[in-house]
Amino acid sequence: MRRPASVRTCLLAAAAACAAAPPLPAAEITEMPDSTATDRTAVSVTVYNVGLGLVRETRVLRDVPHGVAALRFMDVPSRINPRTVHLASLDDPGGLVVLEQNYEFDLISPQKLMEKYVGREVEIVEQAEDLTTRSVRATLLSVNGGPVYRIGDRIVLNQTGKVTLPDVPPDLVPRPTLVWTIRNERAREHRVEASYLTDGMTWSADYVAVIAEDDASLGLTGWVTIDNRSGATFRDATLKLVAGDVRRVSARGVPMEESVATDRMRKAAAPQFAEESFFEYHLYTLGRPTTVKDNQTKQISLLQAERVPVSKTLLIRGQPWWFRNQRGTLTRDQKAEVVLRFDNTKKVGLGVPLPKGTIRVYKKDRSGAEQFVGEDAIDHTPRDETIRLHVGDAFDVVASQTQTDYDALSPRMSESAYEVVIRNHKDEDVTVTVREPVGGDWTLIRASHEGRKRDAGTLEFEIPVPANGQATLTYRVRVRW
Template sequence: MMSCPLAHDWGTIGFVLPAKDEKVMEEVCGMRRWQRYLVEGLGMIILLGLPLHPSGTAKGQGNEHWSTKEHRQSLSLTIYNTNLGLVTERRTVELPEGRVKLRFTDVPRSIDATSVQVKSLTDRDALSLIEQQYRFDPLTPETLLKRYLGKEVILVGTRLEENTETVQSQRATLLSYEQNQAVWKIGSEIVINPSYREIHFPTLPEGLTPQPTLVWLLRNSHAGRQTIEVSYLTEGLDWQAHYVLHIGPEGTQADLKGWVTITNHSGTAYEDADLSLIAGQPRRVSERPSPRYPRAVQTMAAKAPVEEQFAERRFFEYHLYRLNRRTSLPDQQTKQLSLISASDMRLTKEYVINGQRTYYLQRLRPGQPVREEVEVAVRFENTQDNHLGVALPAGIVRVYQADADDHERFVGEDRIPHTPDGEPIRVRVGTAFDIVAERKQTEYQKMADRLFESAFELTIRNRKQQDVTVLVNEPISGDWEIISANYPYEKTTAGSVQFTVPITAQREAVLVYRVRVRY
């Protein structure tokens, strides 16, 4: 009895073969040695043909050369908040003079191959790209089996004899493989899904790659080592801003913390990268639908001091935020980084009632008033005088306030647009519980053809312990005018009017107005 010396290394089963099967054992163990070599060195040895040169530059055989992330000198990421990233990396390569084929690996699955740019930094006129291919036929058990249709492999199984597990190997030809079901020819028999533990393949089929690869045909006039810079666009990189607004107990001051959430679904990892974020809307011509990626789970930031990590500046018609240190973005992961912090901002609360255009086109429900929601919003100025004054990327603002027991409570959230320095910020957080509004149409007359006149009473009851002021926004279509009103109003747009109604605590106010509309 002889044992396979690689059995323990593989950590699977202890193979023990009868002496008469020595030849089979040698064949199986030899193929195990090759398969182990394949797994550990797939992208470097089997596909590349030889190990990396000790100098760390890309080497090859003949006119075919390889460049992997091991040759990388620097990596820069510019991520847009539109599911788009610009990757710029510098690698060292060693190329002969003349026409050279270079395989550039470790690029993302979501790369836009039409955006690739390559140039030599050592000699700017030395390198020119003649032809490019993007190859990504991934090496998986399924693709490997399909490449072996009609070809012979070795199926390895086991059997138990005298409490000893022994290995059995047999040659088989794969006839069909669909939906994880295989049809084999073993000897003279056709077998569906025979019992086996492993499949041994004699060679790796041409074209299968463990990772996406750019294959370039280059014309090179600078023999020897040089540094190249490669840039390309890729989908699957995205970032969003998220804010936490903590309102003080009196409701007149607040602290703001801003975070960026970066997601990487591009298909590769980015290690030790210089990171910049662009806030803005670059126009893109869509040639294909963008893939959808899982939304990252957000967490609330604690009220601890936030380290200023990003330097913000204007860039073209956008704003750029550059991280002041290098960072890594693993594939299929999410990372959160602090963006801004502001304390003791002055803040005001607004109560708003928004009417509807249809109120002036028809009779409202007779016999009962129409209940109106009272929207609650908070408003603050994005200025240095208000302890802020920075360009804020679009994102979600989550609002919190501590209760009487100093327990933090969530009160609402809203999405804000890109907001430059000096602009006000308004965050809608919900509806008021203790302010009740009811609308009643008191008159509706058709004065002439396409001429109507309506009268309304809007009763607003303030059940709070504090005085409030409610803004009433009324959208009105057509050619209109306010005939009378018992509270001040302002024509805010061509199709809307706003009334300002102050209400004493535990009292009510009734807004009465008449409007004439011509359609």
Template sequence: MSNRQHPFARIPLALALGGALQAGAADELRLDDSAREALGVTIYNEDLALVRDLRRVELAAGENRIAWRNVSAEIRPETALLSAPEGGGTLRLLEQNFDYDLLTPESLLQKYVGREIEVVRTDAEGERTRERARVLAANGGVVLRYDDRIETEVVGHLIYPDVPTDLRDQPTLVLHLETEEAGERALELSYLSGGLSWRADYVAELDPEHKGRMTLNAWVTLDNRSGVAYRDARLQLVAGELNQVRERVRAMKSIRFGVDMAEAAMPAREQLDAYHLYTLPRRTDLLNNQTKQVALFAAEAIPVERLLVLNGRQLGARNDDGWSRLPVRTTLSFVNDAAGPDMPLPRGVIRVYAQDSGGQAQFVGEDTIDHTPTDQRVTLTLGESFDVTARRRQTDLERIGDDTVELGFELELANARDTATTVEVRERISGDWRMLDESADHTKAAADLAVWRLEVPAEGRTTLTWRVRIER
């Protein structure tokens, strides 16, 4: 049905922050969660969600004031959009206000500055006395004027005649509508909200029988700090980086290890423009100040490569003899293809576990991955090797001309293990360079990267030397 037939089908809301309708609460029609027919929440990675809230309301002919209660306290009012998906007659939006000044003892007292209240005191015998006073100030305390004095401390308790109409017990959107026809209507409010986020958390377990394989379980971690609960909601998750004018990133909690996944609970995935959309298979409750975890996928027998890596240009503590100790990093890599997860991997943390001799899972390191499409290699840096160490020194520097130098280096690898191991040495070389001499063949992995793979014998040492000419 076209917008021409139903002019209220899509109306952007320009909300007046903190405003309140002049009419009293008695003139309002309270639209609570009980009027809700459907709720959908699409959550993005960076503290952002799209809320779609469909409620049914009985409208009278003429003007109607609707208090749409329990909207997100982190709503971005300028993004709000109202629609009448079923049509049903002409509706005109006259005014709307987002009331986020919530009812608390402090806010109630501040609203009564300049007005009279009653102070009730009870003496030792239980006798109660009432005395009227005017609130002069309520900033960091209270100042009360009685008929014969001014006091800055309340002895007793305060009684207020009423609750001001511009104080709400929960965040409320107040709509002032006009319609020519009375009747029941379905209205959907959509808006962007902060306070909601999600991320992927991965648990990898190395196969104790096959060292070159692992299992990988992926979990979705949802976090709700928007000030309201979303009950019986259809949840969808978008993986990808959206450009936002205002961004706030909230830290997420990690998940526990060792939870089995139910295949039927896996979210459905589809392409959404430049992003990936995951739809949870069933409706769920996402309460305020709650972290919820949902299974994303499980993959078994993923081929992995375990490798020690040395970045040669890292700065280390140099000894008097010119040697610098460099860390040797333990890495784990796999390809996101048909032999692995074979699905887009949302950004998150992969935590890796290995079994000890008693069969107990032990944590061996973690690393963050970015959004990773299929057929891409994922490399995780888990920590620093204890038994394999390295030291490096510059052995020569010769200037050939104003823009050309020749450099010589020596790298020594020591292996305290009782088995041989392989170390990949990665040397960044800036400028136009050419290798003049080397004790082992290198691979030019990139324009500025020379890579050697060296075998280090058990309880032994291996030395790599090279000389390179660089033109700058």
């Protein structure tokens, strides 16, 4: 249906008027002063033992204008994960809104500056032998493999002299910076909280155990070692540590873990952390503010316990494949493992969750000097569990194991006899535990010493050995598999 001529004329006139009208002005963006670490009023750092840190910091933003503004949030870690950043106003959560976020990490460096000036004119200052200087104007053509200049109508390589630049390109920053475009309902001061995750922070536990002279008790001191390689310093921070196996997913979907170790602290100090259960982990909070510097390893006391009862075991282990076919001589001069065992219970002065780490064991010699006797790693250990440490192998207690008989009763059953000769070169009697991982459906036919079934696959003997003497264990087992 054709419109009347008068209507068509009005529509055309309106369209022409719209085309002639200027576009609506875009919202002006006000540049705010940079926010730096000096604006912080509080900061909390939670460190995980998988190479991860959670930072929550409070800053004051003064004179935030009404409308849309650009804020440069500086002094953040160079290893920050920008996808995890969250900003909120503590004074007016609904009045301050983040419209856009950019993480700028194109840092100023000689190479970057030269790259930004490719195609532009620079000044080269040369110094003569008489110390006079002259300036040459040149166009920088390339920096691949070294600078290439056009000076006049010539292409110049390996030009001597210092290159001076008129200014720093605006897209280079001196340090990693978060840049936010924000919208503010009304001009005012805001206290804001920014939270984010960063890589490059981790912690581990390290323990020092000093064995008593009679090997019957030990003193245990625990330390935490915090390693900060995040690219930022956090002054007067509230420090929290999370102990537990927190799962992380890398860009390829592969779980990641990290760990660090440290040497012994010479003197014990009072514990400074308060421990609490947190989700399926344990949280340790330092009872005072502390400064965590970039590229710093910090050690803080975690726990201390005295006179913890401990038992020492000399252990000879067998191998499961010894019981399936004919073998003959199994070992010669096998050293006994030295294993320490103690309970993590309140009754003995512990009874606290122990984060995974390394326990280093010392003992005083006759002069009273502490000597290192071995170390072992422990996993995260809840309270009321037993800790076992393999700290080394005995020098003076050795064993030889021999299969003295083998009888194949059927394709899936055999009987075999064994002899274990244990030699003790110490000036005191010892008891040696012989642990044989027999496996299968097994029966102890006979033995020279009483054997016990430690579990479904393990046969165990306790063998007394006199000082400067030896003891011989013989036994016969039937195995079906």
